[in-house]
Amino acid sequence: MILPPFAFAHGGEDHGDEAKAPVSLPASGPRLELKSPDVELSGVLQDGKLTVYADRYASNEPVLNAKIEIESNGRKLQLLALKDGSYTAAADWLKQPGRYALEVSIQADDLADLLVGALEIPALQAEAHGRTWLDYAKWAAGGGAAAILLAVLFKFLRRRKGVAASALLPLFAAFLLGGHSNPGFAHGDEDHGDKPKAAPAAAAASNVPVAAQASPVRLPDGSIFAPKPVQRLLGIRTVLGESRDIALTVELNGQISADPNFSGRVQSSQSGRIAAPGGGFPAIGMKVSKGQILAYIEPAASSIEKGNQQAQLAELASNLGLAEQRAERLEQLVGSLPQKEIDAARAEAASLKARKAAVAGSLFQREALRTPVSGVISKAGVVAGQVVEAREVLFEIVDPARLWVEAVAYDTALSGQVAGASAMTAGNQPLALAFIGLSHQLREQALPMQFAVKPPSPPLSVGQPVKVFVQNRQTTRGIPVPQGSVMKNSGGETIVWLHASAERFVPHRVKAQRVDGQTFAILEGLHDGDRVVTQGAALLSQIR
Structure with missing residues (x-):
C-alpha cells in the first residue's frame, strides 16, 4: 500500500501565520414581515422569543396597546404589550427549522385587521470540509500497514547482508513514510494561523447583512436598513403619495410692513423743546393706548418774538381792565341807557379776556404729543431737552397682530392670476397670507404686491425679509x-x-417644485402609493 500524498485546495483563504482580527457581529434570528393596507408588522425571533412591532402602514406611527394573537398549525400565541411599544411572547416551538404559516390578528381602539404570511426557520449548517473520525481511521490503518511492511522488508534485507540492499532500505522507508503523510485541506474563509479565532455569529434568515440587524447601516446599493427600535427613536414618519392638480407657484422677494390702518406716527407740529410726561418717555416695545400722552413740546421762540407777545399781552391786559370798568358803570345805569349799549360793553370785555388767555397760552403752554392708535412702540428717539423741528417723526406705533407683506413681481402676466399666497421667513417659519392687491403702475420695473399676514403668526419685525410664494x-x-x-x-x-419595506429605506431621485412655504410638489420620480418619509429624512441621510 504505497499511497501518494493528497492535497485539496480552493480559493478565499489565508494560510499565513498572521491571524486576522475577528469581526464582531451581533447575533440575530429570523425576521418576520407582514403588511396590509392598514398595518405593517415586523418581528424577530431570537432564543425562542418572538418580538413584534406594529405600525400604521401609511404613516409609520406605532400601534400601541393593541391585542395581537398569532396562530400557526393549531398553536396560538398571545403577545404581551411592553412599555416601549413592542409586543413579545415565548415561542419555543418556533426553534425547529421549517416553514411556519402564520395568521396574525390585531385589534386596537380604531383598528381591526388580519394578516397572513409565513416565517422561515433555517436549518443549522454543519462546518464544510471538516475532518471526521473515518478520515483519521483510514490514515491510521494505512500507517500501520506501512510499518508492518517496512519491518518485514528490513528482516528480509538483513538476511541478504548485501551492501546494495542495506543502501536501499533507508530510501524505501522514506518513500513509505512520505506516501502516508496526512493530506492537506485548504478551504475558504478560514485562517490556519496559530491564534484562535472567534466563533461566528448566527446568520439571519434574510438578505440583510448580519451586522445591519442590530443597528442602522447603509447597504451597498445605497439604501438604509433601520430596525424598528431605531425608527421609533428617530421618529420616522411617512405619507402615501397621491397625485393631484397643484397650482403653479412663483417665488418673489418681499418684506414685512406695517398695516396702515393699525399703525401710526407721532410728529411735532412745530419747533420746540421736548419735555417728558409724568410717567417718563415710553420705551421701545411698550404697549400704548390710543390718546396716551408720550411727550410734550415746549414751543421755541426768539427773544424778539417773546417780547412782542409780552407787549401784546400787556396791551390786552390794559384794555381788558378798561372794558370791565366801563361795563360795570353801564350796568349801574340800567333803565337810563339802552340795553344794547350795556350788552356791547359786556361783550367787549369778554372778547379781550379771551384774547389775553390765548396770547398767554402761546407763551407758556406746552403741546401734548398723543398716540393716534393703540399698539406697541416700534421707534422712540427722544430725550428730555431735545430740540426738534416741525414734522419730525418722534415715535412710531405698530400692531404686531396686524402686519402686511409687500413683494415685487417682475412678471406683468401675474396680474389677475393670483389664486393664493404664502411666505417663509429666513428661519423657515411659514406664514399664511391673504392677497390684498397688486399695483398697475411699475415701480423700478416691478409690480408692487401687498398681502396681509393671517393669524396666528410667529414674531415678526417691520422690514424683515421673507420669501413669498404666489400661486397662480x-x-x-x-x-x-x-x-x-x-x-x-x-x-x-x-x-x-x-419606505420600501418594514426596515428598509431607499433614496429616490425626483424633480421637485416648491408650492408654498411648507410644501413641495414632486413632478417626476414618484408614483401613487409610494411611502415618502416626511419626518426624520435628514437623520436617515446621516447614516453610514
Whole structure:
C-alpha cells in the first residue's frame, strides 16, 4: 500500500501565520414581515422569543396597546404589550427549522385587521470540509500497514547482508513514510494561523447583512436598513403619495410692513423743546393706548418774538381792565341807557379776556404729543431737552397682530392670476397670507404686491425679509410632500426617502417644485402609493 500524498485546495483563504482580527457581529434570528393596507408588522425571533412591532402602514406611527394573537398549525400565541411599544411572547416551538404559516390578528381602539404570511426557520449548517473520525481511521490503518511492511522488508534485507540492499532500505522507508503523510485541506474563509479565532455569529434568515440587524447601516446599493427600535427613536414618519392638480407657484422677494390702518406716527407740529410726561418717555416695545400722552413740546421762540407777545399781552391786559370798568358803570345805569349799549360793553370785555388767555397760552403752554392708535412702540428717539423741528417723526406705533407683506413681481402676466399666497421667513417659519392687491403702475420695473399676514403668526419685525410664494390659476400634476421630505444628496441631486419595506429605506431621485412655504410638489420620480418619509429624512441621510 504505497499511497501518494493528497492535497485539496480552493480559493478565499489565508494560510499565513498572521491571524486576522475577528469581526464582531451581533447575533440575530429570523425576521418576520407582514403588511396590509392598514398595518405593517415586523418581528424577530431570537432564543425562542418572538418580538413584534406594529405600525400604521401609511404613516409609520406605532400601534400601541393593541391585542395581537398569532396562530400557526393549531398553536396560538398571545403577545404581551411592553412599555416601549413592542409586543413579545415565548415561542419555543418556533426553534425547529421549517416553514411556519402564520395568521396574525390585531385589534386596537380604531383598528381591526388580519394578516397572513409565513416565517422561515433555517436549518443549522454543519462546518464544510471538516475532518471526521473515518478520515483519521483510514490514515491510521494505512500507517500501520506501512510499518508492518517496512519491518518485514528490513528482516528480509538483513538476511541478504548485501551492501546494495542495506543502501536501499533507508530510501524505501522514506518513500513509505512520505506516501502516508496526512493530506492537506485548504478551504475558504478560514485562517490556519496559530491564534484562535472567534466563533461566528448566527446568520439571519434574510438578505440583510448580519451586522445591519442590530443597528442602522447603509447597504451597498445605497439604501438604509433601520430596525424598528431605531425608527421609533428617530421618529420616522411617512405619507402615501397621491397625485393631484397643484397650482403653479412663483417665488418673489418681499418684506414685512406695517398695516396702515393699525399703525401710526407721532410728529411735532412745530419747533420746540421736548419735555417728558409724568410717567417718563415710553420705551421701545411698550404697549400704548390710543390718546396716551408720550411727550410734550415746549414751543421755541426768539427773544424778539417773546417780547412782542409780552407787549401784546400787556396791551390786552390794559384794555381788558378798561372794558370791565366801563361795563360795570353801564350796568349801574340800567333803565337810563339802552340795553344794547350795556350788552356791547359786556361783550367787549369778554372778547379781550379771551384774547389775553390765548396770547398767554402761546407763551407758556406746552403741546401734548398723543398716540393716534393703540399698539406697541416700534421707534422712540427722544430725550428730555431735545430740540426738534416741525414734522419730525418722534415715535412710531405698530400692531404686531396686524402686519402686511409687500413683494415685487417682475412678471406683468401675474396680474389677475393670483389664486393664493404664502411666505417663509429666513428661519423657515411659514406664514399664511391673504392677497390684498397688486399695483398697475411699475415701480423700478416691478409690480408692487401687498398681502396681509393671517393669524396666528410667529414674531415678526417691520422690514424683515421673507420669501413669498404666489400661486397662480394655472395647475400641474404632481404629488405634494412636506418640505422636510425633500433633501439633497452628496451629488447635489434632489431626493426623497421611500419606505420600501418594514426596515428598509431607499433614496429616490425626483424633480421637485416648491408650492408654498411648507410644501413641495414632486413632478417626476414618484408614483401613487409610494411611502415618502416626511419626518426624520435628514437623520436617515446621516447614516453610514
